[in-house]
Amino acid sequence: DAGVTQSPTHLIKTRGQQVTLRCSPISGHKSVSWYQQVLGQGPQFIFQYYEKEERGRGNFPDRFSARQFPNYSSELNVNALLLGDSALYLCASSLGPGQPNQPQHFGDGTRLSIL
Amino acid sequence: AQSVTQLGSHVSVSEGALVLLRCNYSSSVPPYLFWYVQYPNQGLQLLLKYTTGATLVKGINGFEAEFKKSETSFHLTKPSAHMSDAAEYFCAVIVTGGFKTIFGAGTRLFVKA
Numbered sequence: 001d002a003g004v005t006q007s008p009t010h011l012i013k014t015r016g017q018q019v020t021l022r023c024s025p026i027s028g029h030k031s032v033s034w035y036q037q038v039l040g041q042g043p044q045f046i047f048q049y050y051e052k053e054e055r056g057r058g059n060f061p062d063r064f065s066a067r068q069f070p071n072y073s074s075e076l077n078v079n080a081l082l083l084g085d086s087a088l089y090l091c092a093s094s095l096g097p098g099q100p101n102q103p104q105h106f107g108d109g110t111r112l113s114i115l
Numbered sequence: 116a117q118s119v120t121q122l123g124s125h126v127s128v129s130e131g132a133l134v135l136l137r138c139n140y141s142s143s144v145p146p147y148l149f150w151y152v153q154y155p156n157q158g159l160q161l162l163l164k165y166t167t168g169a170t171l172v173k174g175i176n177g178f179e180a181e182f183k184k185s186e187t188s189f190h191l192t193k194p195s196a197h198m199s200d201a202a203e204y205f206c207a208v209i210v211t212g213g214f215k216t217i218f219g220a221g222t223r224l225f226v227k228a
Contacts, residue, residue, distance in 0.1 A: 004158070033216070042205050042218035043159070056214030090158055092216075103149065104216065106158035 004093050004107035012113045013081050021076045021110045025093030032074040034066055035090040043090055049074055050096055086114045117142045119206050121219035129227045134193040136222045138206030147209040148189045150180055154202045201226045
């Protein structure tokens, strides 16, 4: 079975631009979470979506938004990019929230570089 | 608020030596605790998890961790390090309700031949 897939793998943007990152969860998983991992730090929670609804949001500005589609895939959008947005963006899928016995499965991430 | 602290950003051991990576958590309710491993240019892979029940948890690749409520710790150990264990390790806690996972800052493990 395919794991969590993210696209693109690498992306270079300039300040002020907008970016869309994509994630396809493991088949059967209905929950998708997004994390930002700055070099040398642990992942920071951005969003969780379950059944196409936002269920949790981290401490990120409104420039960050996301959505989940009927097939449970998800997009993360970041507007007005700043140099500090340079990071590895990780997507994780799980059966659903509130089920810690069902761990999150992570994709390999999208490396976003802002020039 | 729940939080995770990993002691030591870098740990270096010799091949065959004991691996000990430290993690302390802060939680007002019984936590759900996890250890993940990250190899270069890859996502995170679950090593092991503690939810309820037995406090000594065994994971993949010979790793194990013990939940100690009195010490608010969840340290990761492996009796004998292999070169392939060199990676970044993250301790994490799930916020009650399961909507958010909080990660520690990570510990990079170096294994010397």
